[in-house]
Amino acid sequence: MNPQIAQLYQIAQKPSRLILGLMSGTSLDGLDLALCRFSGFGLNTQVELVKHQTIAYPEEFKQAIREVFAKEQIHFPSLSTLNAQIARLHAQYILDSLQSWGITPQEVDAIASHGQTVMHRPMRSGNLPDSTLQIGDGDHIAHLTGIITLSDFRQKHIAGGGEGAPLAVYGDYFLFSKKGEHRILLNIGGIGNFTYLSASQDPKDILVTDTGPGNTLLDAYVRQHFPGFHYDKDARLARQGILHIPLLDSLLNLPFFQEAFPKSTGPEYFNLALLNQVIQENGYSLTPVDTLRTLTELTAQSISKAMQRYIPAIQTMDCRLIVSGGGSKNPLLMERLAKINPHMQVSESDQLGIASEAKEAVLFALLANETLMDDQVAANRRLGDSPWLSLGKISLPN
Ligand SMILES: Nc1ncnc2c1ncn2[C@@H]1O[C@H](COP(=O)(O)OP(=O)(O)OP(=O)(O)O)[C@@H](O)[C@H]1O
Ligand SMILES: CC(=O)N[C@H]1[C@@H]2OC[C@@H](O2)[C@@H](O)[C@@H]1O[C@H](C)C(=O)O
The missing domain is CATH 3.30.420.40 (ATPase, nucleotide binding domain)
Structure with missing residues (x-):
């Protein structure tokens, strides 16, 4: 067996898991990082926010994202470059943050990376499917940090009949109801x-x-x-x-x-x-x-x-x-x-016990925890009108 698959299996059996949630939102101000310790899942989730911080993007990087962000016409090669560039910058921010917190990458069980939304396209009429695009590829993050990475959380939500957003409902319900x-x-x-x-x-x-x-x-x-x-x-x-x-x-x-x-x-x-x-x-x-x-x-x-x-x-x-x-x-x-x-x-x-500025990064860490742990997954489960599925793609480091 690929030892990384065995590692994934072990993580899902641990009584608690350390998951690093990453969120960079539409304000393009920077990357929010929230290191969370989870035990349980669903309504039995317990989370401790161990460390968190926001790292501001350099001005020229913000500008590069703005060039493609939510635009009808873009320089297509730039989009391809940014997919790798965002991931590499995020990987660097992860390694720097862990070092400043005195935590080794080996101690972190998984990363949950939202990526940068560059296009969100719910279609309320016509025959085209809803779509959304988050970039900052998870394979780069996994390989560069050595940590199993879950990313691209919105696609299956759309496949299951949602619009890919909002996904906050999972964490809001499990942690705050x-x-x-x-x-x-x-x-x-x-x-x-x-x-x-x-x-x-x-x-x-x-x-x-x-x-x-x-x-x-x-x-x-x-x-x-x-x-x-x-x-x-x-x-x-x-x-x-x-x-x-x-x-x-x-x-x-x-x-x-x-x-x-x-x-x-x-x-x-x-x-x-x-x-x-x-x-x-x-x-x-x-x-x-x-x-x-x-x-x-x-x-x-x-x-x-x-x-x-x-x-x-x-x-x-x-x-x-x-x-x-x-x-x-x-x-x-x-x-x-x-x-x-x-x-x-x-x-x-x-x-409610979670710093307001860290909440969204915690919510994505929670989605990764659900994907690893939820033993009740079923095709037709719903949280209100929102499909209730295991979200995110899993990238192995090597
Ligand atoms: N002291 C303040 N006064 C007024 N507005 C503020 C203040 N602090 C933050 N804001 C607003 O919050 C914005 C940043 O919000 P936030 O960090 O939630 O964005 P985001 O993570 O990109 O959001 P999302 O991903 O949900 O779109 C700032 O650009 C500003 O508009
Ligand atoms: C496509 C996308 O990135 N949407 C974000 C954005 O920022 C706020 C709102 O629009 C929300 O729909 C969503 O993020 C939060 C975390 C969510 O999915 O719940």
Whole structure:
């Protein structure tokens, strides 16, 4: 037997496993690494976040990714190069992080690598299949680190009838559901998404969807109009502006917001070209800070409307809203969410025992743990509307 297959088998039999989760999201700010110790799986999962950090990408690397990211036309050779280049950089970040944490690669049982999304293409009409593309190949990471690597988690979700996103539902349900308490786990990254976990803890009652833009339009607008700024830190710019209600209403009328749940989206749809088109078509004239105030409101309102429409009962029940992702650090956005949803108790996900900035990397580590451990896998299992499968491809180091 290939000794690496024997090693995989042994890892799946250990009482606990050390898995390094990697996530680099749509904000392209860098790589989140979360070293997690898991025991159990499914609703019996126990996780300890042993170490975590975010390593910022060098500016020229961010720029190279932006050249192909969510673009209709690209320099195709660059995409091929980036597939290897991202993996090599991630492998280097892994080795550097492990060294700084005093942990050897031999101690790590597996890596769970999300990769960099460069295209996400749910098709809501026509005959073409949904598709999504994450690059930063897992074989390179496995070989360069010597650690078994699981990657490319979204493909089987699509094969099973999902849209490849959001996948946070697995971790949200296994780690954060609580019998007797209705909870919404909201992540505000580039795109917003939430998982509703009913007090019943029944997987049939789960609702999970993207909501629209989180920070992606805000960040892109800041980069374009305020040279040297990457995002609206502490909403200092948006707070100087005045809400432009006609623009807000026009944006909330966009087709994405009328589509049925569950749905997923990305910067392929929510980008500055779309914003400019809406502004120009309607002949609106507004200052950059007014635009930022309005985009902040768009994020707060689109999230709130999605919760009200997809989970009508939340108007009348006690429900905790637990927020993670970079958007949870935006004080104006958090203020607006609390104001629009006075019936909900709003808190940050740190209060659940996992640092907000590490949550997504932990969730991918958890997906790898499930793929290694879940002994109930079946073709037709579902978490709400989401297929419940073992996700990710396994790369052996040698
Ligand atoms: N202090 C702050 N004030 C305002 N906004 C903030 C603050 N801190 C972070 N953010 C926002 O969060 C963004 C980073 O979010 P995050 O790290 O969740 O993105 P991501 O991991 O790329 O997201 P995803 O993968 O979910 O799309 C920043 O670009 C910024 O918009
Ligand atoms: C295709 C893709 O990378 N989608 C991301 C993105 O960032 C937020 C939102 O859009 C979500 O759908 C997803 O990531 C999280 C981790 C998810 O799958 O749950």
